[in-house]
Amino acid sequence: DDHNYTRVWIPDPDEVWKSAEIIKDYKEGDKSLHLKLEDDTIYQYPVDLKTNQLPFLRNPDILVGENDLTALSYLHEPAVLHNLKVRFLESNHIYTYCGIVLVAINPYEQLPIYEQDVIYAYSGQNMGDMDPHIFAVAEEAYKQMARDEKNQSIIVSGESGAGKTVSAKYAMRFFASVGGSASETNIEEKVLASSPIMEAIGNAKTTRNDNSSRFGKYIQIGFDKRYHIIGANMRTYLLEKSRVVFQAEDERNYHIFYQLCASASLPEFKDLELTCAEDFFYTSMGGETTIDGVDDAEDFEKTRHAFTLLGVKESHQMSIFKIIASILHLGNLEIHAERDGDSSSISDEHLNNFCSLLGVEHSQMEHWLCHRKLVTTAETYIKPMSLQQAVNARNALAKHIYAQLFNWIVEHINKALHTTVKQHSFIGVLDIYGFETFEVNSFEQFCINYANEKLQQQFNSHVFKLEQEEYMKEGIPWTLIDFYDNQPCIDLIEAKLGILDLLDEECKVPKGTDENWAQKLYDRHSSSQHFQKPRMSNTSFIVVHFADKVEYQCDGFLEKNRDTVYEEQINILKASKYQMVADLFHDEKDSVPVTPALKGASSKISVRSAKPSVKAANKEHKKTVGHQFRNSLHLLMETLNATTPHYVRCIKPNDEKLPFKFDPKRAVQQLRACGVLETIRISAAGYPSRWSYHDFFNRYRVLMKKREISKNDKKLVCKTLLENLIKDPDKFQFGRTKIFFRAGQVAYLEKLRADKFRAATIMIQKTVRGWLQRVKYRRMREAAITIQRYTRGHLIGFGVCWLYLLGKGNVRTDIYYLEFITFHIQGISTCSFCKQSCSYHCFLSLGCDLQNKEYKHLNEQLSTLTSAYATEVEKLKKELEQNRQNQGDDNRLVNLQEEIKSLRLELGKAHSERKIIEDTHDKERDLLRKVSVYHMLSNLLMKKELEEERSRYQNLVKEYSRLEQRYDNLRDEMTIIKDVGLDKAAMDMTLFLKLQKRVRELEQERKKLQTQLEKKEKESKKSQVKDRQELESENKKLKNELNELRKAVVDRATQNNSSGDFQEGYSLLLNQLKSANEELEVRKEEVLILRTQIIKAAQQKETGKNMVIERENLVPFLSAPNTEYSLPTEDWGYLNEDGELGLAYQGLKQVARLLEAQLQDQRREHEEEVETLKSQMEALREEMEKQQQAFFQTLQLSPEAQVEFGIQQEITRLTNENLVRNYVKGMGPDQSEGRFLNTVFPNFQDLKEMQEKLEKNEKKLKKQLKIYMKKVQDFEGNSGLELTRQVTVQRKEKDFQGMLEYHKEDEPLLIRNLITDLKPQTVSATVPCLPAYILYMCIRHADYINDDLKVHSLLTSTINGIKKVLKKHNDDFQMTSFWLANTSRLLHCLKQYSGDTGFMTQNTTKQNEHCLKNFDLTEYRQVLSDLSIQIYQQLFKIAEGMLQPMIVSAMLENESIQSLCGVKPMGYRKRSSSMVDGDNTYSLDAVIRQMNTFHSIMCDQGLDPEIIQQVCKQLFYMINAVTLNNLLLRKDVCSWSTGMQLRYNISQLEEWLRGKNLQQSGAAQIMEPLIQAAQLLQLKKKTSEDAEAICSLCTSLTTQQIVKILNLYTPINEFEERVTVAFIRNIQAHLQERNDSPQLLLDYKYMFPVVFPFNPSSITMDSIHIPASLNLEFVNQV
Secondary structure (H helix, E strand, C coil), X not given: CHHHCEEEEEEXXXXXXXXXXXXXXXXXXXXXXXXXXXCCXXXXXXXXXXXXXXXXXXXXXXXXXXXXXXXXXXXXXXXXXXXXXXXXXXXXXXXXXXXXXXXXXXXXXXXXXXXXXXXXXXXXXXXXXXXXXXXXHHHHHHHHHHHHXXXXXXXXXXXXXXXXXXXXXXXXXXXXXXXXXXXXXXXXXXXXXXHHHHHHHHEECCCCCCCEECCEEEEEEEECCCCCEEEEXXXXXXXXXXXXXXXXXXXXXXXXXXXXXXXXXXXXXXXXCCCCXXXXXXHHCCCXXXXXXXXXXXXXXXXXXXXXXXXXXXXXXXXXXXXHHHHHHHHCCCEEECCCCCCEEECCHHHHHHHHHHXXXXXXXXXXXCEEEEECCCCEEEEECCHHHHHHHHHHHHHHHHHHHHHHHHHHHHHHHCCCCCCCEEEEEEEXXXXXXXXCECHHHHHHHHHHHHHHHHHHHHHHHHHHHHHHHHCCCCCCCCCCCCHHHHHHHHCCCCXXXXXXXXXXXXXXXXXXXXXXXXXXXXXXXXXXXXXXXXXXXXXXXXXXXXXXXXCCHHHHHHCCCCHHHHHHHHCCCCHHHHHHHCCHHHXXXXXXXXXXXXXXXXXXXXXXXXXXXXCCCCCCHHHHHHHHHHHHHHHHHCCXXXXXXXXXXXXXXXXXXXXXXXXXXXXXXXXXXXXXXXXXXXXXXXXXHHHHHHXXXXXXXXXXXXXXXXXXXXXXXXXXXXXXXXXXXXXXXXXXXXCCHHHHHHHHHHHHHHHHHHHHHXXXXXXXXHHHHHHHHHHHHXXXXXXXXXXHHHHHHHHHHHCCCCHHHHHHHHHHHHHHHCCCCXXXXXXXXXXXXXXXXXXXHXXXXXXXXXXXXXXXXXXXXHHHHHHHHHHHHHHHHHCCCXXXXXXXXXXXXXXXXXXXXXXXXXXXXXXXXXXXXXXXXXXXXXXXHHHHHXXXXXXXXXXXXXXXXXXXXXXXXXXXXXXXXXXXXXXXXXXXXXXXXXXXXXXXXXXXXXXXXXXXXXXXXXXXXXXXHHHHHHHHHHHHHHHHHHHHHHHHHHHHHHHHHHHCCCCHHXXXXXXXXXXXXXXXXXXXXXXXXXXXXXXXXXXXXXXHHHHHHCCHHHHHHHCHHHHCCXXXXXXXXXXXXXXXXXXXXXXXXXXXXXXXXXXXXXXXXXXXXXXXXXXXXXXXXXXXXXXXXXXXXXXXXXXXXXXXXXXXHHHXXXXXXXXXXXXXXXXXXXXXXXXXXXXXXXXXXXXXHHHHHHHHHHHHHXXXXXXXXXXXXXHHHHCCCCCCCCCCCCCCCCCCCCCCCCCEECCHHHHHHHHHHHHHCCCHHHHCCCCCCHHHHHHHHHHHHHHHCCCHHHHHHHHHHHXXXXXXXXXXXXXXXXXXXXXXXXXXXXXXXXXXXXXXXXXXXXXXXXXXXXXXXXXXXXXXXXXXXXXXXXXXXXXXXXXXXXXXXXXXXXXXXXXXXXXXXXXXXXXXXXXXXXXXXXXXXXXXXXXXXXXXXXXXXXXXXXCCHHHHHHXXXXXXXXXXXXXXXXXXXXXXXXXXXXXXXXXXXXXXXHHHHHHCCCHHHCHHHHCHHXXXXXXXXXXXXXXXXXXXXXXXXXXXXXXXXXXXXXXXCCCCCCCCCXXXXXXXXXXXXXXXXXXXXXXXXXXXXXXXXXXXXXXXXXXXXXXXXXXXXXXXXXXXXX
């Protein structure tokens, strides 16, 4: 069997390593190995008998494609290279771990793996849990900084074009996202804004990279105690200045030069005198001045924007651009040699431009560019320079100017990123050049490789230290591992009298040369093992670096190290009339302030400037470039050693910059250079494979015996197993939490496991095949027996039957028949019997044939006679019928024929008419269908727009609540500042100034947005008019067509009205036409209504402007700045993109306010009337009191006196009435009594009712008078008796009207008892949402007594109280749910009892009595609706915080189907150093329990079912998004078993939805992408049919997601096949027609817009009982 061959790696000149199989056993002493290559060729591999070096073994296929190279069982160079190649080419994974190193291969293609949602996905995750990523390294650094309180560093290295800068940029973007600044300074934006500036001035196109960083940088991002970004600081290393004056073929200068030339046509750059880049010497040396796919002008705009964001003034920006332009002009100077050859001169317009741009003296600059000063002890000489010297001096000046400008920009970036807030800790990102070796290597390459030697030493020691710590932590005996120490090489470079020291010495020698220096190197270091002299050269030397040997050319070393620039030229620049130019060249000690040391709380080192301070300006004492670089490198190493480092090694896969092409030679070269293979070697020297006991037990339990598995101690079981399987005890070690294996042991265990599986599989196959064969054999045997039985029976029956029929009545045959039966019974076979009776058969057959012939002949005769008779009878019948017809009327036939003819004509005409009608009907039906489709599409569009509008509005509400929270926080801070005092507040003056600046910016932005809004308004009006005209014309056109069609149909129908069928068709068609016409009429009316509303809105807007003051007086709470819900008028324009909804709402609001103003006028009139009536009532009451007094007086009088008094009273009354009547008569004939009364008493009807009541009262009084008079008469005899009985007036008990009254001063107490201090448990046994009902009853009473201030105050206090409670309990699901239920119920009550008929359809008569009478609270309903949205968002945020940590563990990791997941071999990467102790796993049951808790709380609080459904839908969306995102970023869970597990988990969640009756919520449909992902993992992935099935099934997954899952798909064991690259390409070909979003991950933070459907209550207010536990004794029922 081919698969049993041992597979090995052998060297190959093209592929570096190639795979082969050993086809013949190797015995010690054999000179060669018999191998078979992958192309089936046989190869004899020679074995060196001295070293006995055998080829490297290949890892099992199950391990290929591992996330972590250290998880490979065989750790060596070919295994590493193959694993990287498979991941890169087959799965398109660019990141792979190698222990603590992240290997990043440049894909040369934009990948969708860096979006914000990917950052969120990696944030908070452990490093080994997700697929390798730069974000995982950044998260690890961030987490360790927070946990260990130690500064961190991320070291990104690699050669030019490997992607270092991009990796560093993404790491910084991650920190900016997860550690966003707490203040409004937006420091994270500034940190990111520094990137485009540094790329413009420090990056250039090289042959290897279009955007190569030509300097190193270390950016420290500072964090406060809460781990928010507070500032940053940048150090730069070794800018490649030579690029300013020289570029190789097909390379460019720094990007900024080309960006400025591309924007030279802008008016502000007219003075720079620039043209295209081809016209300048310094930008055209490399040939092509453009880069494919790069727009220099566009990039320049980004650079300018970044300068502005970092606070660089416009004037400084212009100065920067002038200096850059001056360098270009300096390069174009034409220097001419004089005749003597020792001197030179300049005459060029470019010098004028250079001098004017820098503000220096033309004549002086012209002189000192061609002359230099020589100073001796005796005197000073001015010496002319030769042409070459002048050119060199010019180039040196250009380089110096650019370097000074570069340093100035870096310094100002640091100032912009500096903060006064105390730094607690920092994370540094080092983006530095990797090891370089070219055809010609000079001083720059020497410095770069020196830096890499230092970094490699630090890396080696760190890896070694980590290994040692791991062993000691696990209690494994530590044996010294020999690892490469490059200290000797570093000493060769930097030690006393090393290469740099000798270089500096030679630079001090007046006539020092590169050749002299080289000779000194040979003399001093020829004995060093790291130094070599080339055989063929005396001006170069070789250094043996850790990565490779490099030969350096000595030419130019001294000049580059000195970095000489003539002092006279610098002095001219110092005297520039432009301050910035002068500042650039002043001595550092004079001009550059010392940056204060930023000490972290836990950091032991201070951050210093990377550029060492220069003691003096004298060139004799000026430090050399090499010396400066050595100092800055030492400082960098100090910083790195004081932090926890994290390593990113960038690999360039090919030199052609082609996407996803892998060159093994180049890759191996870089892997050796960057130390990845050294890491592998250090790991492989000890115990590289590490397994936790739990994972080992799960993976290799198949190798254990049943009795061992039953033991509880897994550690003991693992120990017993290993001791039995691996006899050599040195091959493994047992640690405290892990088992450590030597290289190759995991592969051996995998082989044993595979063998066990194979044996078990063979046993199963053997047993099943045997069983199937036995079943098949039994079935065939039974079938054969059955066939035999039936055949024998048939034969016997057939023979007996023939004998009986043919021989009936024949004695001989009877005897034969009996013999046949007898023989058969005795067991004689039928065949032998048949042979004996053959003669009988022949005889009988002959007789039978003769009889048959005779019978047949007679039958034929009979049939002939019968047919002849039948023919004759038929003929006679026809003749008889014909005679009878001829006797009838001949005319009848003619008439019938004519009638048939006319009917045929009518039928034809009817057919044509029918066809015409059908065609017309079809046309009409098509038209109607088009109209209906148009309406349907417009409705869908409107629904979509409404949904988007709702979403935007709710996002605004969310943003508003966030700003409100920030406002509260700032207010609290201000209070603290006031309390602390001004002295401490002064510390944050910079923050105050920044905030002040921010306020000004916001004000400008507001004005700009205001102008945009006005512009939008004008545009929207125009578009509305245009749309209206189009609609009208369309409607007219449709109506005309319909009228024409109707007319045509009517005409045709009237012509054919005799036919009933046509009449029915016509009427049906007519009805359809009529309905269509009505529909069009409705549409037209809608257009007219829309037009009217627009005109009215415009008019009311104009009117509204004149009523601002009145509105403010009438509705003060809308403009009060301290109200919680006030919104500026201009903000309404932002509610939707085109402003239509905002404008419409604004118009409606103004209409409402206008109506409210009118209402206020009526209210004032009403109040005046009430005052009049009150005064009249007072008068009547006084009158009645007088009468009562008079009545009591009469009781004491004698009967005669009482009668006289009554007569006087009656006369007085009649006199008054007469006076009134006379007055009425005097008014004239046109005025009636009613008019008079209406004039005097405007509310005459009420007075009339009152009069009737008084009359009734008078009658009662008269009756009482009679009774009292009778009593008086009874007691006349006893005149001395006095009335002493006390009479009490009892009030009738009135029914409770569903209103609650409280005093104004009790309002805070009401809010406190009912909202602020209320606990949901207090009202749990009462009506759900009781507080909402109580509040409404209080509002209703305030409305009843017409107290608008009370209504306003109560609602404002309620809203503020609810906000206060929610702020206090911002993580309490129960409290938030409780107030969401109550707020929405209060909103429903305000709608239900608003008096609006639309909300009253389900009200009872009693409920309609509870409606508000005086006030329209529409605006408050809007405020409550917004508050409900905020509470809903808070509710989901709380639920999300509780549920999200469970999702991944429960859905993907936990085994809900026991023993289904076969654990994949996982390396030591899984157990990240950031993982805390403890098991944070959750089961699906835990998720369902949590969902049950949420659901029961919401139901208990009386939350509307529709809102509960929306919450569940949102939660299910989050489960779907988080799980799918995790699946898309994790290789270890993309397997068949996970697919089955996932499908089971989803079915459990769907079952939960059914159990809670939430199928209508749409939650199950939301899970569709996850369901399809689970099915994708389970489907076959091999043939073209499989590809088609996947494409037709996975409709909810994007192409990106499908391909990603297929790339990640991992077989559980070696029996399962991998997904081939060809299959994935096939899938991509099938899906390329899809218009999918390029986004890979789902936005799990997305929230569906919430809708609060109106849900009226069936409870009447008067039936609500207020429990005593609420302490509302001060509230009275009305």
